[in-house]
Amino acid sequence: xxxxxxxxxxxxxxxxxxxxxxxxxxxxxxxxxxxxxxxxxxxxxxxxxxxxxxxxxxxxxxxxxxxxxxxxxxxxxxxxxxxxxxxxxxxxxxxxxxxxxxxxxxxxxxxxxxxxxxxxxxxxxxxxxxxxxxxxxxxxxxxxxxxxxxxxxxxxxxxxxxxxxxxxxxxxxxxxxxxxxxxxxxxxxxxxxxxxxxxxxxxxxxxxxxxxxxxxxxxxxxxxxxxxxxxxxxxxxxxxxxxxxxxxxxxxxxxxxxxxxxxxxxxxxxxxxxxxxxxxxxxxxxxxxxxxxxxxxxxxxxxxxxxxxxxxxxxxxxxxxxxxxxxxxxxxxxxxxxxxxxxxxxxxxxxxxxxxxxxxxxxxxxxxxxxxxxxxxxxxxxxxxxxxxxxxxxxxxxxxxxxxxxxxxxxxxxxxxxxxxxx
Amino acid sequence: xxxxxxxxxxxxxxxxxxxxxxxxxxxxxxxxxxxxxxxxxxxxxxxxxxxxxxxxxxxxxxxxxxxxxxxxxxxxxxxxxxxxxxxxxxxxxxxxxxxxxxxxxxxxxxxxxxxxxxxxxxxxxxxxxxxxxxxxxxxxxxxxxxxxxxxxxxxxxxxxxxxxxxxxxxxxxxxxxxxxxxxxxxxxxxxxxxxxxxxxxxxxxxxxxxxxxxxxxxxxxxxxxxxxxxxxxxxxxxxxxxxxxxxxxxxxxxxxxxxxxxxxxxxxxxxxxxxxxxxxxxxxxxxxxxxxxxxxxxxxxxxxxxxxxxxxxxxxxxxxxxxxxxxxxxxxxxxxxxxxx
Numbered sequence: 001x002x003x004x005x006x007x008x009x010x011x012x013x014x015x016x017x018x019x020x021x022x023x024x025x026x027x028x029x030x031x032x033x034x035x036x037x038x039x040x041x042x043x044x045x046x047x048x049x050x051x052x053x054x055x056x057x058x059x060x061x062x063x064x065x066x067x068x069x070x071x072x073x074x075x076x077x078x079x080x081x082x083x084x085x086x087x088x089x090x091x092x093x094x095x096x097x098x099x100x101x102x103x104x105x106x107x108x109x110x111x112x113x114x115x116x117x118x119x120x121x122x123x124x125x126x127x128x129x130x131x132x133x134x135x136x137x138x139x140x141x142x143x144x145x146x147x148x149x150x151x152x153x154x155x156x157x158x159x160x161x162x163x164x165x166x167x168x169x170x171x172x173x174x175x176x177x178x179x180x181x182x183x184x185x186x187x188x189x190x191x192x193x194x195x196x197x198x199x200x201x202x203x204x205x206x207x208x209x210x211x212x213x214x215x216x217x218x219x220x221x222x223x224x225x226x227x228x229x230x231x232x233x234x235x236x237x238x239x240x241x242x243x244x245x246x247x248x249x250x251x252x253x254x255x256x257x258x259x260x261x262x263x264x265x266x267x268x269x270x271x272x273x274x275x276x277x278x279x280x281x282x283x284x285x286x287x288x289x290x291x292x293x294x295x296x297x298x299x300x301x302x303x304x305x306x307x308x309x310x311x312x313x314x315x316x317x318x319x320x321x322x323x324x325x326x327x328x329x330x331x332x333x334x335x336x337x338x339x340x341x342x343x344x345x346x347x348x349x350x351x352x353x354x355x356x357x358x359x360x361x362x363x364x365x366x367x368x369x370x371x372x373x374x375x376x377x378x379x380x381x382x383x384x385x386x387x388x389x390x391x392x393x394x395x396x397x398x399x400x401x402x403x404x405x406x407x408x409x410x411x412x413x414x415x416x417x418x419x420x421x422x423x
Numbered sequence: 424x425x426x427x428x429x430x431x432x433x434x435x436x437x438x439x440x441x442x443x444x445x446x447x448x449x450x451x452x453x454x455x456x457x458x459x460x461x462x463x464x465x466x467x468x469x470x471x472x473x474x475x476x477x478x479x480x481x482x483x484x485x486x487x488x489x490x491x492x493x494x495x496x497x498x499x500x501x502x503x504x505x506x507x508x509x510x511x512x513x514x515x516x517x518x519x520x521x522x523x524x525x526x527x528x529x530x531x532x533x534x535x536x537x538x539x540x541x542x543x544x545x546x547x548x549x550x551x552x553x554x555x556x557x558x559x560x561x562x563x564x565x566x567x568x569x570x571x572x573x574x575x576x577x578x579x580x581x582x583x584x585x586x587x588x589x590x591x592x593x594x595x596x597x598x599x600x601x602x603x604x605x606x607x608x609x610x611x612x613x614x615x616x617x618x619x620x621x622x623x624x625x626x627x628x629x630x631x632x633x634x635x636x637x638x639x640x641x642x643x644x645x646x647x648x649x650x651x652x653x654x655x656x657x658x659x660x661x662x663x664x665x666x667x668x669x670x671x672x673x674x675x676x677x678x679x680x681x682x683x684x685x686x687x688x689x690x691x692x693x694x695x696x697x698x699x700x701x702x703x704x705x706x707x708x709x710x711x712x713x714x715x716x717x718x719x720x721x722x723x724x725x726x727x728x729x730x731x732x733x734x735x736x737x738x739x740x741x742x743x744x745x746x747x748x749x750x751x752x753x754x755x756x757x758x759x760x761x762x763x764x
Contacts (some may be wrong), residue, residue: 125641129634136630230463237685240664332630333660335685337653342628377638380621381611388582392624 023087023096030084030103037077037110042070047118053254054124062253069117076110079103104401112375115384126374127258134363134370135269135331136161136341139324140348141355141362142269142276146317147192148357149280150310151293151415155210156195157321158345159217164188164325166221169336172238172329180238181326188322189315191217196314200307203419214345222338229336240334241265265323265331269363272320276359289313293413296420306420321345354399357412365399372398453478453706454508455488456500458515462488467698470677471514471537474702481703482710497521505529510709512537512702516585522548533714535705537698538585546716549708551701553721555585556592557755558694558728559648560762561748562673563596565692565730566646567608568744569671576639577612578621580651589650589675589694591615595762599751611639623651632657640670646691648673655679662689671736678731691740693731700726724756 049072051065083099140157147154164184172180191213198209229236244267245251246260280286291299292309300306329336347369348362355361372395379391453475457468475486487508489500497513498521504511505525510533513522519539526534526548533547540550566575577593579586590613597610613620621639623631636647636658647662647670649655655675662670663686674680674693681687701721708714721727730748733740754760 122641125638129637129641133634226461226463233685240660242664328630332633333657334663335629335656335660337627337629337656339627340629342625342631374634374638377621377635380619381638381642383614383617383619385617388619388622389624392622 026096026100027084027088030080033107034077034080041114042073049113049116050120051123067113069113072113076106079106115382121378124254124257129374130370133373134366135265136324136327136344137348137351138269138363138366140345141351142359143317143321144349144352145359147314149293150313152314153206153417156213159214160188160191160318160321161325161341161345163217164322165328166336168326169238169329173235177239184326185319185322189319192315192318196311200310225338236335238334263331265327273359273363296415369395369399451484451710452508453486453510454504455512457490458517468514470698471702474699477703478706501525540718544717548716550718553696553728555588555728556762557723558730559589559592560596561730562694563593564600567597567600570646572643572645573608574643575610575646576644577648578635580626582622586650593648626652629657633661636661646671650675659686659689680734688735691736695729695731
């Protein structure tokens, strides 16, 4: 999907050739996948694949989705072959990325049908889990977007998530869920402010500042957990925000449980992503913030206070990460344990890059990860001949493939990571 | 503070040793070297230390411990205790190599290690291992008898033998129930033939415990056995939210009703690995002079493994089922029921 409008006539032909080559490669890949589908999946598929759409207590019960695996796999292979052949013969149009996208979706469907042939699993449950598992990653990614759009690299997202989780558990136990949530957001913001102070005012190396915060939070929270929580258990027994069903919409089959019967963290993540997108790309202050990330000197010349803009956005990013961190305790298990975020902050950072420094992109990348994650859990139950260690890798592999294949090259804000010195 | 406290305890113990030596002519000292979890880890090291404390109370011995902060401490900690202790207890599979090296270099020093069996055996080391599958078998039978959906679930931390032995026993127990009652209870999450199943691949992310239990619940499971240390506490949070009619949890290692009292009501029972009991036995044998190198297996018979009381669930477990569990336990002990494949 390279934009041709601003390329000169002399360069036009060259880019066309590049596009054609890309289209041929895409076509070849799709044809290869078609062959793969027939020979690997098609040959040992037997019986129907049953996807349960409704759960026992759903008000509008849908019948199970029953797919005869043999015919489905051959149709899927045919679709892949058609898309591939079309790309190969007359590629070079804007259909390349779309074909690859459709092709990957068909491949995933074929894979699911093959794995489920003769068995059954809850599709709705898997999609609902996708949403839930994506929340901390999407919020981590969004925190990253807010910071990097003003050219501050935030490696400390992991630490901010952990701080939010810890504060949520501690304050949630003392003053209730809402108080815990608010405290987590405040603490996240505090760490954001500290990061901003270190890198904006004191011009410390941004990576080192982030690592310092991560190590500090990990050490402090682990220490308090083993020394204080172990003896005073009431400090680590927070209430959990239950799912809140949106009236009417929440009763819809499939869509209801996935989007409208979740806890406030899922709704919060969706609202924050929408708000951040509107703010960054459709408001005047959003434009100013982005200009600080692209060319701080120009922004400064035009009267934008670069330091203040960076402080505000990094603090906001910290608050978002604090909210995301509270999900681990107040939105999931109600207690804190050492290092319970398990690296999700770093995956959020990756989601931000895969999402091209865009809030919606970060959310999409998080959803891909969440989908692959809940998919591997289902596959482990279906006794597929794939080793569990390999299944555990699949979320990471899927994210890389989707990003490399569909997103293409991403560009960071021009001034990302560089301190600004006012003259 | 950990160090400070250890020092404090060490000083106290040293004082006790002096006093003890004054009071009785031959004081017996048992020393424990922990793995990196620390003495107050709420499970492994703490349970073993309880065995030492029981021995202190009942046998009048002296106990002391050294905490390993990192894997590099194992050897140094063991060496610093050589000659000062009548028996050195090393806690955990990970100390296997360090213990072997020290034991072979010091054939007169008595050692005992938890969760490790040397092959061939070393004359001055007594390995303590646990037939956890015997207790898990009982839990599997109980869960099969209690399930209303006829579907049980399990997941593990990492696919390694100390974890999967729980899942093996649980699966076998449920299958034994099917055999006895002509029932068709299924166990999701572990396939004993292919040795594959559902694993979180970590022992840290509690929300994994919740997500994995939700996954099993969505597939119809109403009793779930998480074998993943603290990750299982996330499963307990889900059971607490859904209500115990919908989902019950089976604990592992210790009686989680007691160690996780906030969520105690969700535990149907726990599969206990009574390291304190075997540690006590080992100290007793060393003190009596009956100590021999080799392997001691904690079984249902020796009390090394067992099923925890039903606690809050006691009322809903039928007397008939309780009697059957007791009969199976007796059957496993006298060898008429085999838990292995």
